[in-house]
Amino acid sequence: MNRKFYHNAIKFQANLFFKYKSYVALSFLGDLAIPIIINVLFIVGVISKDTSYSIPKIIIYVVLTNVLFTVTMTDMENRISYDIRSYQLAYKLLSPISPLRNYIVNDLAIKLVKTLTFYVPFLVVIAFFERVSVMTILLTVISILIACSIGYSISFIIGTLSFWLTEIWGISAIKNLVIAAFSGTIFPLYILPEHVQSIIYKTPFPYISYVPTSILMGEHTYINAWNTILTGCLWSFALLVLSKVLWNIGIKKYESVGV
Amino acid sequence: MGIKVKNINKKYHYYVNTGLFKREKRYINAVKDVSFDVNNGEILGLVGSNGAGKTTIVKMTSGILLPDSGKIEVNGEDPFKKTKKFKKDVSLLLGQKGKLHPDMSIYEISLLYGSMYGLSKSEILRRIDEMSEILNQEKQLLEKQTRSLSLGQRMKGEISLAFINNPKVIFLDEPTLGLDDKSSRNIRVFLREYCKKNNASIILTSHNLQDIKDISTNLLIIKEGRVVYLGKIENLPNEFDNNVRLSFTIDSSKREKLERLYPTIKIDNDRCHYECNKNDLDQILNELYQISKITELTIEEKELGNMIEELLERE
Numbered sequence: 091m092n093r094k095f096y097h098n099a100i101k102f103q104a105n106l107f108f109k110y111k112s113y114v115a116l117s118f119l120g121d122l123a124i125p126i127i128i129n130v131l132f133i134v135g136v137i138s139k140d141t142s143y144s145i146p147k148i149i150i151y152v153v154l155t156n157v158l159f160t161v162t163m164t165d166m167e168n169r170i171s172y173d174i175r176s177y178q179l180a181y182k183l184l185s186p187i188s189p190l191r192n193y194i195v196n197d198l199a200i201k202l203v204k205t206l207t208f209y210v211p212f213l214v215v216i217a218f219f220e221r222v223s224v225m226t227i228l229l230t231v232i233s234i235l236i237a238c239s240i241g242y243s244i245s246f247i248i249g250t251l252s253f254w255l256t257e258i259w260g261i262s263a264i265k266n267l268v269i270a271a272f273s274g275t276i277f278p279l280y281i282l283p284e285h286v287q288s289i290i291y292k293t294p295f296p297y298i299s300y301v302p303t304s305i306l307m308g309e310h311t312y313i314n315a316w317n318t319i320l321t322g323c324l325w326s327f328a329l330l331v332l333s334k335v336l337w338n339i340g341i342k343k344y345e346s347v348g349v
Numbered sequence: 350m351g352i353k354v355k356n357i358n359k360k361y362h363y364y365v366n367t368g369l370f371k372r373e374k375r376y377i378n379a380v381k382d383v384s385f386d387v388n389n390g391e392i393l394g395l396v397g398s399n400g401a402g403k404t405t406i407v408k409m410t411s412g413i414l415l416p417d418s419g420k421i422e423v424n425g426e427d428p429f430k431k432t433k434k435f436k437k438d439v440s441l442l443l444g445q446k447g448k449l450h451p452d453m454s455i456y457e458i459s460l461l462y463g464s465m466y467g468l469s470k471s472e473i474l475r476r477i478d479e480m481s482e483i484l485n486q487e488k489q490l491l492e493k494q495t496r497s498l499s500l501g502q503r504m505k506g507e508i509s510l511a512f513i514n515n516p517k518v519i520f521l522d523e524p525t526l527g528l529d530d531k532s533s534r535n536i537r538v539f540l541r542e543y544c545k546k547n548n549a550s551i552i553l554t555s556h557n558l559q560d561i562k563d564i565s566t567n568l569l570i571i572k573e574g575r576v577v578y579l580g581k582i583e584n585l586p587n588e589f590d591n592n593v594r595l596s597f598t599i600d601s602s603k604r605e606k607l608e609r610l611y612p613t614i615k616i617d618n619d620r621c622h623y624e625c626n627k628n629d630l631d632q633i634l635n636e637l638y639q640i641s642k643i644t645e646l647t648i649e650e651k652e653l654g655n656m657i658e659e660l661l662e663r664e
Contacts, residue, residue, distance in 0.1 A: 094464040094469070099461060106450070181441065
């Protein structure tokens with residue numbers, strides 16, 4: 091049963107994505123091309139003087155962080171919030187596929203379509219030119235999976251707040267800004283003062299795009315990379331537990347007093 | 350089996366601003382001590398004015414909203430446990446809150462929803478085609494984006510989707526909203542036949558009394574969360590002293606006598622109108638014939654809508 095659903099969810103999202111050709115073009119421009127161009131100009135023009143990175147290296151860094159940020163982040167919180175407030179959640183509660191699985195599968199399906207369309211070519215070209223080892227690719231893939239788990243959990247936690255709050259768009263907007271800044275997507279984290287860096291490294295945000303990027307760019311020794319991945323795993327687990335607990339409490343409230 | 354509801358209550362809270370930084374919590378009893386059964390093969394029509402508690406009852410019986418007290422069983426199960434079997438057997442349609450994606454076609458959406466129930470592509474397409482025939486929906490509309498369909502065409506899509514899993518228990522909130530007469534009639538026939546053929550239990554709320562009259566086995570009238578009437582539709586007239594209306598023409602010289610005998614009679618030009626109980630009909634007709642010859646006699650039972658309205662006003 092689930093295999094049929096997964097297959098149809100991917101097909102559904104692919105059909106939806108390619109329905110409007112202008113959406114595909116705008117999605118590429120808005121999600122990837124324009125942020126990359128702005129980031130490259132910003133880093134090259136403002137902060138490259140203080141870095142040991144060459145300009146090609148900076149371009150690769152920016153492309154990678156932006157690609158990984160788009161792959162691992164989701165705006166699922168807005169759909170959850172809409173469903174809670176509009177009673178669409180009622181349909182999902184009575185569906186054989188649990189709401190949680192429904193959200194994640196549909197979101198991953200659209201991610202898969204976008205990844206295969208836009209992102210994989212970037213990653214393949216970079217991996218080829220950077221002469222990345224198989225071990226590095228393996229470590230990168232694992233770190234991307236952890237990044238996805240962290241990104242989805244944070245989004246899910248914010249979406250779940252809709253059980254108590256009328257609007258979550260403000261929190262969602264803050265989340266996007268904080269994560270973009272502290273995940274190293276807007277600027278590389280190493281340009282920050284050391285004490286600020288040490289604080290940011292203690293949060294889950296760098297695992298969303300900075301860690302996978304730095305692993306792929308070979309800035310970690312294998313042992314160091316495994317240690318970083320292990321910490322990411324702990325963050326991922328903690329956020330998953332928190333999101334599940336919040337969801338269960340929220341559903342009880344939804345079932346007892348409605349919205 | 351079927352649906353068994355015993356003494357359910359539901360209270361909602363809301364806030365009222367009592368100052369710039371102050372608000373007061375207040376409560377409203379949405380449902381008060383409601384009990385009913387819907388056996389297999391039966392359709393319960395749920396009627397009441399806006400805000401009477403109909404949708405709250407539907408939400409509680411379908412396992413979406415917990416009652417404060419009381420007990421609900423759907424096919425022998427607690428709906429709030431939401432077991433796999435319960436979810437496979439149940440379907441919900443909230444008429445004003447559809448689940449059709451505006452950018453996709455009914456076919457595409459059905460394939461996704463049907464696969465949640467483990468149905469194969471051919472089975473899903475067969476069911477959707479079958480439903481579109483029953484609902485008088487042109488097949489080419491199944492391939493169009495639902496945003497370009499009319500309200501009625503979208504509602505037919507919602508109904509097709511609601512029955513894709515061959516449910517045994519169905520909760521329908523305003524299922525004929527926006528439909529033309531022919532389509533509403535088709536849906537009523539479909540629901541009646543589906544219920545009989547599949548031994549299903551249906552709870553239906555509708556402001557369209559033709560829906561209720563044509564297909565409901567039992568009627569539940571709700572006012573401010575309380576049960577005003579629960580029983581067979583055909584027994585509803587028994588709730589009224591005067592449940593039939595006689596209209597006739599009588600010789601004008603006999604009118605005075607007639608008015609003495611029946612003080613509540615209304616005379617409008619040549620026509621006399623008198624409301625009485627169905628059980629007294631024979632006796633009254635005998636009395637009338639003894640007074641004089643009556644012509645152009647018509648006997649009308651009270652309209653369902655009038656009876657519901659009177660019951661709601663009376664309580």
